[in-house]
Amino acid sequence: MSGRFLVTGAAGLVAFEATRLLLERGHSVRAIDRFQKGPRTDLDALAARFPGKLEIVASDLAREGSALRDERWESVFHLAAIVGVAYVRAHPYETLDVNLRSTLNVLDACIERAPGSLIFSSSSENYAAGVDARQLPIPTPEAVTLSVSDVQEPRWSYAASKIAGESMLFSAARESSFVPIVARLHNVYGPRMPPTHVVPEMLARCRAKTDPFPVYGPEQTRSFLHVSDCANALLVLHEKVQDKSGGIYNIGSGREVRIDALARMCFDVSGHHPNFDNRPHSPGSVMRRVPDVKKLESLGWKQTITLEDGLAECWRALAKG
Numbered sequence: 389m390s391g392r393f394l395v396t397g398a399a400g401l402v403a404f405e406a407t408r409l410l411l412e413r414g415h416s417v418r419a420i421d422r423f424q425k426g427p428r429t430d431l432d433a434l435a436a437r438f439p440g441k442l443e444i445v446a447s448d449l450a451r452e453g454s455a456l457r458d459e460r461w462e463s464v465f466h467l468a469a470i471v472g473v474a475y476v477r478a479h480p481y482e483t484l485d486v487n488l489r490s491t492l493n494v495l496d497a498c499i500e501r502a503p504g505s506l507i508f509s510s511s512s513e514n515y516a517a518g519v520d521a522r523q524l525p526i527p528t529p530e531a532v533t534l535s536v537s538d539v540q541e542p543r544w545s546y547a548a549s550k551i552a553g554e555s556m557l558f559s560a561a562r563e564s565s566f567v568p569i570v571a572r573l574h575n576v577y578g579p580r581m582p583p584t585h586v587v588p589e590m591l592a593r594c595r596a597k598t599d600p601f602p603v604y605g606p607e608q609t610r611s612f613l614h615v616s617d618c619a620n621a622l623l624v625l626h627e628k629v630q631d632k633s634g635g636i637y638n639i640g641s642g643r644e645v646r647i648d649a650l651a652r653m654c655f656d657v658s659g660h661h662p663n664f665d666n667r668p669h670s671p672g673s674v675m676r677r678v679p680d681v682k683k684l685e686s687l688g689w690k691q692t693i694t695l696e697d698g699l700a701e702c703w704r705a706l707a708k709g
């Protein structure tokens with residue numbers, strides 16, 4: 389059955405893919421973004437592919453919520469946020485300001501006119517401090533203590549905004565009737581990602597034939613998920629989590645990969661085989677990150693794109709562009 393969905397941050401990596409998937413499944417979407425980070429070209433192309441199904445609205449949700457209000461949505465996917473470690477470190481107050489105010493505006497609208505569900509994109513950063521303090525298991529399940537290790541360190545402003553966002557979501561749901569769902573995302577990558585993240589950054593260096601090849605924190609580990617598997621997981625959450633109390637779900641891959649191994653995979657897909665120039669990891673970044681995704685898998689979700697295949701796709705897109 390087709391429905392009306394609201395997607396925030398729709399020009400971004402994850403929300404764009406979620407929008408595309410919703411349209412491909414026959415739904416209609418109001419896609420909101422402030423278009424500060426990138427142009428709306430891709431959304432315009434999507435609107436042309438699905439005539440009458442995609443409404444694109446330019447709006448800064450931290451400043452005004454009118455674009456959120458006039459309908460009862462089947463579901464709201466609230467994915468707009470300031471992301472990216474370098475930007476967050478340079479703009480910690482702006483990160484809190486934008487992430488908290490836009491989430492408050494979305495929640496106010498949802499309290500007023502309850503959608504079926506509200507999915508809030510949260511982050512593995514919320515428990516990263518506990519993993520580094522060796523207080524949490526790896527792979528890490530959903531039911532763990534959330535924390536920031538140092539409120540004076542600017543990078544933790546992002547996790548603080550996401551921890552508060554999770555709390556705000558469940559609190560708002562008590563004053564309304566929507567199903568509150570937290571999706572804790574873990575290192576999502578894809579061809580549209582800007583080179584401010586590790587996968588596109590490494591591939592861009594391969595393209596530039598950088599040698600020696602700087603690798604920051606080679607001993608650290610992450611688990612990477614292709615954006616199309618992530619978008620599919622968001623739809624599974626919308627379709628399968630019907631319990632009024634909602635819940636928290638990790639979205640990620642259970643495969644732990646060292647950063648130097650990721651570099652080698654990038655060398656393989658690009659055919660560029662430089663010497664390693666190992667450098668220290670950025671301050672405050674977590675040593676290991678692997679989600680336990682059994683809860684998501686119990687809903688029928690499965691990762692379908694291997695890291696090797698995903699990297700090859702990103703490389704082809706980069707080489708073409």
Ligand SMILES: NC(=O)c1ccc[n+]([C@@H]2O[C@H](COP(=O)([O-])OP(=O)(O)OC[C@H]3O[C@@H](n4cnc5c(N)ncnc54)[C@H](O)[C@@H]3O)[C@@H](O)[C@H]2O)c1
Pocket residue numbers: 396397398399400401402403420421422423424425426447448449450451466467468469470471486490509510511512572573574575576577
């Ligand atoms: N990509 C990941 O690995 C990852 C990991 C953990 C959490 N997340 C979360 O998932 C969501 C999507 O991440 P992404 O990687 O697609 O990020 P992205 O930066 O590609 O997309 C975010 C989009 O939100 C928009 N936006 C930001 N503030 C806005 C505002 N006030 N009003 C309207 N639009 C606004 C931006 O313009 C951008 O297009 C974010 O909430 C992020 O915190 C992502």
